[in-house]
Amino acid sequence: MFNREKNEEHGLDQGEDGVDRRGFLQCMAWAGTGAFFLMQGGVLKSYSLSKLPMLERPSAGQLSFVQISDSHMGFNKAANPDVVGTLKIAVDKINALGPAPEFMLHTGDITHLSKPEEFDTVDQILKGAQAKDVFFVPGEHDVLDDDGKQYLERYGKGAKGGGWYSFDKKGVHFIGLVNVLNLKAGGLGTLGPEQLAWLRDDVSHLKGSTPIVVFAHIPLWSVYPQWGWGTEDSAQALSLLKKFGSVTVLNGHIHQTMQKVEGSVTFHTAASTAFPQPAPGAADSPGPLKVPPDQLKSILGITDVNFVRGKHALGIVDSTLA
Amino acid sequence: MKRILPIGLVVVAALNIVWTVAAQSKPADIKIDNFTFGPQELKVAAGATVTWANRDDIPHTVVSTDKAFKSKVLDTDEQYSFTFTAPGTYTYFCSIHPKMTGKVVVVQ
Numbered sequence: 001m002f003n004r005e006k007n008e009e010h011g012l013d014q015g016e017d018g019v020d021r022r023g024f025l026q027c028m029a030w031a032g033t034g035a036f037f038l039m040q041g042g043v044l045k046s047y048s049l050s051k052l053p054m055l056e057r058p059s060a061g062q063l064s065f066v067q068i069s070d071s072h073m074g075f076n077k078a079a080n081p082d083v084v085g086t087l088k089i090a091v092d093k094i095n096a097l098g099p100a101p102e103f104m105l106h107t108g109d110i111t112h113l114s115k116p117e118e119f120d121t122v123d124q125i126l127k128g129a130q131a132k133d134v135f136f137v138p139g140e141h142d143v144l145d146d147d148g149k150q151y152l153e154r155y156g157k158g159a160k161g162g163g164w165y166s167f168d169k170k171g172v173h174f175i176g177l178v179n180v181l182n183l184k185a186g187g188l189g190t191l192g193p194e195q196l197a198w199l200r201d202d203v204s205h206l207k208g209s210t211p212i213v214v215f216a217h218i219p220l221w222s223v224y225p226q227w228g229w230g231t232e233d234s235a236q237a238l239s240l241l242k243k244f245g246s247v248t249v250l251n252g253h254i255h256q257t258m259q260k261v262e263g264s265v266t267f268h269t270a271a272s273t274a275f276p277q278p279a280p281g282a283a284d285s286p287g288p289l290k291v292p293p294d295q296l297k298s299i300l301g302i303t304d305v306n307f308v309r310g311k312h313a314l315g316i317v318d319s320t321l322a
Numbered sequence: 323m324k325r326i327l328p329i330g331l332v333v334v335a336a337l338n339i340v341w342t343v344a345a346q347s348k349p350a351d352i353k354i355d356n357f358t359f360g361p362q363e364l365k366v367a368a369g370a371t372v373t374w375a376n377r378d379d380i381p382h383t384v385v386s387t388d389k390a391f392k393s394k395v396l397d398t399d400e401q402y403s404f405t406f407t408a409p410g411t412y413t414y415f416c417s418i419h420p421k422m423t424g425k426v427v428v429v430q
Contacts, residue, residue, distance in 0.1 A: 077379040077380075077398065078379070079379070112381070113381060113395055113397060114395070140417075140418045140419075141381075141418065144381075144383070144394075144395040144418070145394050145395055183417055183420040184420060185387050185413065185414075185415035185420055185423050186415065186420060186421060186423055187420045187421075188420075188421075226421070227421065228419055228420060228421045284356055284357075285356050285357035285358070286357065287356065287357060287378065287379060287380050288379055288380060
């Protein structure tokens with residue numbers, strides 16, 4: 001359902017193998033999984049699943065990783081009484097990817113109520129993933145009651161301020177941003193001047209040809225401000241990244257996959273591994289969306305990301321849990 | 323005249339106590355549901371205790387915009403109470419979902 005909306009939004013027409021949009025969507029329905037987009041030289045193209053073997057996951061030297069999000073450990077209401085189970089299925093899906101992704105990004109709302117046992121359970125479950133390294137950013141559910149003190153103790157080693165940091169993997173520069181602290185009444189997500197100043201410094205020495213991946217919990221573009229689905233000062237952050245030829249922004253928070261391309265910036269949000277939320281404006285409020293139990297796993301999911309060096313190309317594959 | 327005055331004073335004092343107790347014991351409840359504080363604006367007398375109850379299926383908080391009060395996170399069916407002693411207008415919001423805002427107006 002969400003993928004169909006997304007495809008229509010982007011007006012995908014004929015792929016390179018002559019499969020038209022309807023044929024592409026039929027392929028998707030048959031496969032029962034998510035979307036495959038390839039961005040090359042700043043242009044987003046769609047590929048039918050029959051092309052997938054040709055575009056198989058890169059060999060050593062290339063870079064592949066997985067994004068998961070919004071595990072909400074501790075949530076136990078009707079929309080999903082078993083968030084432990086669905087997170088474990090997500091880990092199984094990650095382990096079924098071959099070759100193994102090098103690491104995982106978790107784009108926040110690791111826990112539901114910031115409880116120590118909730119953090120512990122997620123750590124325990126993620127230990128079972130073949131990608132041993134996990135890089136986190138907090139969601140608003142991870143910084144309750146203590147302004148993120150516990151989150152920082154667990155995941156903030158080497159991070160600055162509220163937990164922002166960067167690292168490099170195979171020539172790609174990753175930047176973890178925190179936009180869930182010091183939220184103001186009536187406002188959206190916020191990065192703040194201290195973090196923006198750090199970001200400016202962090203990328204100042206990098207060449208424009210360095211691929212950049214930014215990850216943060218709340219979307220860094222205006223998905224639906226009425227529901228708080230946006231970040232007040234994201235435009236400032238993105239202007240600091242103007243010189244780069246390939247910028248990928250990975251977010252969570254909205255519990256559905258959504259993608260947007262603006263010049264050399266590709267924005268992507270991941271599904272939750274816990275529960276879905278309604279499409280923008282499709283309900284009174286962005287609360288947990290109850291679906292028939294047999295449909296739940298087909299609306300939760302993970303995201304597989306692959307970099308193909310030298311072509312500014314990256315593949316983002318969303319797959320559902322069933 | 324001399325007898326009426328003390329009785330009059332006693333009656334006025336009694337009425338005063340009854341009036342104050344009545345104002346304080348008027349139910350001052352705010353229900354949190356569907357990402358909304360209901361009622362969004364509540365008027366109470368100084369000394370009243372307001373209780374917020376979360377009936378939503380997602381946690382929320384109650385945080386005053388000028389640090390007058392701040393609840394811990396409230397999961398479904400949890401409550402938070404605050405006694406407003408000073409008159410004034412108190413705007414507040416949910417720090418998890420900052421688009422959720424409300425107001426308590428406290429009168430003498």
